[in-house]
Amino acid sequence: MLRGIREGMKPIMWVVIIAFVGAIFLWGASTGIKLFTERRASTIAKVDGEAIKRDEFFIEMQREYALRLREARKQYQGSITKDMDNYLRTVSAQKTLEMLIYRQSLLNIAERMGIKIADDVIRDRVISSPAFQRGGEFDIELYRELLASELYMTPAEFEENLRKEMVCSFVIDIVASNSRISAKEVEELIRDSLTTADIEYVKIPVEKYKDDVKLGEDDVISYYQEHKERYWKPERVKVKYIYIDINEIAKDIEVSEKQMRAYYEQHKNDYLDMGMIHTRQILIAVPKDASPSEDARAKEKALRVIAELNSGADFSELAKKYSDHPSSSLGGDLGFYMPGQWGDEFDRNALELNAGEYTKEPVRDEEGYHIILREEDVPPYDEQKENIKEILTRAIAEERAEKKAQEVYESVKGGNSIDVEGMTLGLKVVETDYFSKDGFIKELGRMPSLANEAFKLNIGDVGRVLPITQSIAYAPPQLTGYIVFQVMDKKPSEIARIEDVREQVEKDALREKAFELALEEVENINRSRANGELTLEYIAEMTGEKIERRENISKGMGAPGIGNDFRILDSIFNLEIGKVSKPLRCRDGVCFVLVKSVKEPTDEEIEKHLSSTLKSMRESIRQGIYMDFYTALRNKVEVKMDVKELLAPQSEEEQAEMLRRMRNLMQ
Template sequence: MLQTIRDRATGWIAWIVVILISVPFALWGINQYFSGHVEADVAKVNGTEITLRAFQERYQQERNRLEEQLGPRYTELVNESRLRKRVLQQMVNEEVLAQSADAAGFRISNSLLAAEIHGIPAFQEKGQFSDQRYAQVLSAQGMTPLRFEPMFRRELLIGQLQDGVIRTGLATPWEVDQFIRLRDQTRDFFYLSIPISRYERDAKVSEGQIQQYYDAHKDKFMRPEEVSIDYLDLDVSKLASSIPVSDEDLRALYKQQAGNFVTPEQRRVRHILIRVPKDADQQTVAAARSRAEALLKRLHDGASFAKLAKEYSQDPGSAAQGGDLGFFAKGTMTPAFDKAVFAIQKKGEIVGPIRTAFGFHIIQLEDVKPSREMSFDEVKTQLAADYRKRKAEDRYYALADRLTNLTYEHPATLQIAAQKLGLQVQRTGLFSRQGGTGLASNTKVVAAAFSSDVLNGNNSDPIEISPTQTIVIRVHDHKPAALRPLAEVHQQVEDDLRDQYGRAQAKKLAEQLLAELRAGRDPQRLAKADDLGFKQLKAVGRGDTAVDAKILRLVFGSGRPQKGHADYGDVELDSGAYAIVGVTQVSDGDPSGIPKDKRLVDEQALAQVAGTQEFTGLLADLKQHAKVEMEEQSLTQP
């Protein structure tokens, strides 16, 4: 399809590309899953429907992404109901924006769409777009170009609107100054620390208290539900290792792929670069060209290229090596530079000045490695690996279908499928819903293992661990959650009670000392009298990692102290200790000391924030004036 679309170079909105390419595009078997059901809507935006099917696909994509990102902590950190609502809200936002962009006349031409797709690394081979690779990647995600391209065009359209608004963000000089004053602000402070360990050993804990605490906190002493699983593992890499290969097969493959085993011509050059800024005016460009031409004349008069490169080249990567760039093949460098290098006729020849985005280059050809065909022996190992992989992939897809059918037809055992497919039933150790090690660290496996269907004794559906690995599992052993006996957790209960007592006593002393400090008592004398740690710090910045994060947060959340006084506060640290903090001085950052280039970065960052706020406001306004109907009760439909 894309062959009919005209090429044109461009490149923006990379985040949209990442999102679209890095997560699964569709659920396997989605058509069968929804067959027999009337298509339902989960929302309407100005009459345009967001279907339940579209929502389910998008929700599964987001769920898969979070599972991959969070691992075993997914179930602990993600609220499924909130995730569903968030996904729906995002889809509504996108529809509102797409309608607005369309109404405003934004368009994505075929040439722009093609250029963006051609620029996606996942669709490239050796740095060039491949129609075959494009189709393969989409097919692996259950997609076709006919389905993907309209989706991607819509994402680009929304991105065009978003980018256009965000780029309007501005930051005034006063705002930049204020930002620098706050960001680079430092504070002087001291703190007293009260460790709970000084009280824990004094706590008197009775058996009655232990029993009472145990009875009141039984949920804390539960042994989690655990399972161990049996599984069949269908893996391309394991299949490949068992596939025999003969020299005859490899020689036939070598002959078939002969064009793939030609090393391209490589050239080694030296260059001298005279840089030209991107926004340079004509006078600056002319001056740079003049310098390059003067150096070229000296070279033609017999000067050493390496010496002049070391002295005058403004390429930090090669100047010290006399401008030597080493060997490289055609297509490696920028087009103008590349064209000049491979147009040189003989070794030692010097050409220039050549203009590129970096400036003006003078180039000398040092050496040439001609193109050559690699021998069979040189590529035999790679040929064998490729042969086995290709055969293994063919076998994998055939066996995957049979694995699905056999484990479905015989849901109470894996043995039949194992025998017919030549696989071995393997077993994991016990693991909880939080996951375990090895295969049990995969969130898809954990979710399947604790699903009601599998816990009830059935085989799981095939689980795609990766595009080249599929497993089917069943529960071998299931241990329900159970309360651990008091005898087993007796020491833990006692430690909890001592910790509780220590925290209470530390807090009590902290409140007492804080009152005394605010009454004017000397902090160092107080610390010495109570045998407490005392630390004084000066010129501490917001990002100082050497200071406890909670102390730092309290310090920079405090007000400015009056001269000769301190602004006090206290905070409980993660260790249970208490810190009493006194801020004695606040010193703002100095905007006048920031170099122009760094100030420009700050200005651009603030403008980006302002633009993002503008975009958020625009979205809110568009939604307010749109007719949005949401059917959230439909979100949990199967």
């Protein structure tokens, strides 16, 4: 399908579609529902003149978001923060826009090539798909249920998306048809990777000779002249920047009770409108295949917990005391989630409860016995007050920071000095060291977005306002501020002058001289055994080094202590078994190696890996072609709006229609 090109960028929805059928299905009746009115159907991008409409984007983006939200709730046991939710929405928008642009590019090519998919072929593919079968027969009700519960789609929408998917795949297959590698080539690679050797060696470390090296000025200059290419420096740039810190701005923000109440009233039904519920649980774990006595003991324990609840005990405290679920430390709180996450039996019982009620009988499923408490589907204001305050403070700070950054940008771009601008606003102006296109900036860390922008500009130009984010483990990146920068100087790629890299040249020259001394000692050892066989025992005795042993080394994995230089490894695997090698220059010394044994793979072992390796290598080649192809297509696209504009609030009418539609699909 489109797996190669969309790896790392494909929306979740496409993955699920492929998992269902791997092809598409034409049901016939047009049952699709339009989400937005024509007045909102503005063009957001043009691909070879073909428009991608705003309403199409929002339909796909909402499905993508719902799928990502469901996966996130599974991963985080139902607990999703506001920042994480915003991140999911932004990523969903970005991935959806990329998917629509790429898909339209391929559809345009397909139209010019006259590629069409016969309805009969499509119908046969899906009817035979196990995903939509019961008892070996296609089931229309199952088909509709899966579309609604897993993809939030109507049949007509699903069929249209899948038709496009198959057409696009056909185009990609044609483009990548030259990704050829023969089975014989792969067989040789497998043979090399599976061949192993047991070796013994003596290594004479170069470090022991460094103190004996006498390095003069002529030696340093001579080494530099002979190895100038090692000191090549890529194109570099230097900038001055002002950083507007969101956290600093937030310190001066006061959020009123009125603002928090207004926010709460506006958002209190968010979870309810999306069909989410809020529960707690106490799980008494017992395997589904437990013995009758084990099952009875677990159920009896669950009944005792219910008895304590009936006596007025606090559910949260009992969850901390008895529950075997990871949520026990949170008082059993599962947060807000879409029904379907915890299983049919769990959902059925939870949905039958009113707020504040708990199950009077334990609920059995494959995990064990659950006691479920239904919480309010609308979180109380007092519980949300601090969270709301943080959200509003953050939102106001972000808005002010962006506005201030934009003002600084306009001022400096208009001709004002960035130094004066910083001084006027009381903001620090930082001048960076020179940095290259890899984006590592000493003062900021890795900043590829700034580097990409800076290298496009001329000296004196002002770069666009850039957001700065901070990565947090197991959470979306957090916006921390904005940068406004000006390019101060540029340097072309060049070989560094010796005075600029002298310290490194001296280190390299010293190491080279040490290797020369090590090789001299090796030659002395060789001469001393000119009339006799050279053994590792003799070399060890003469050098004072130990004989080391390594088993099952391979060309692919390298050899600990020797290194993974393919030239050294080739030399080792070409040695005669039982004979000591010539001196080999390895990673940090000079080595003598003796191969004790070599084990080559059998034809059966090679055959076992051949199919999967051949497939993997061909896929890698295809992905390279895909990426080149995608980049060429993407450069022709005219994008009218950015993701931030696309995520701007819709009208109340549009929001209500969107929520109604999503609820209908989730029922």
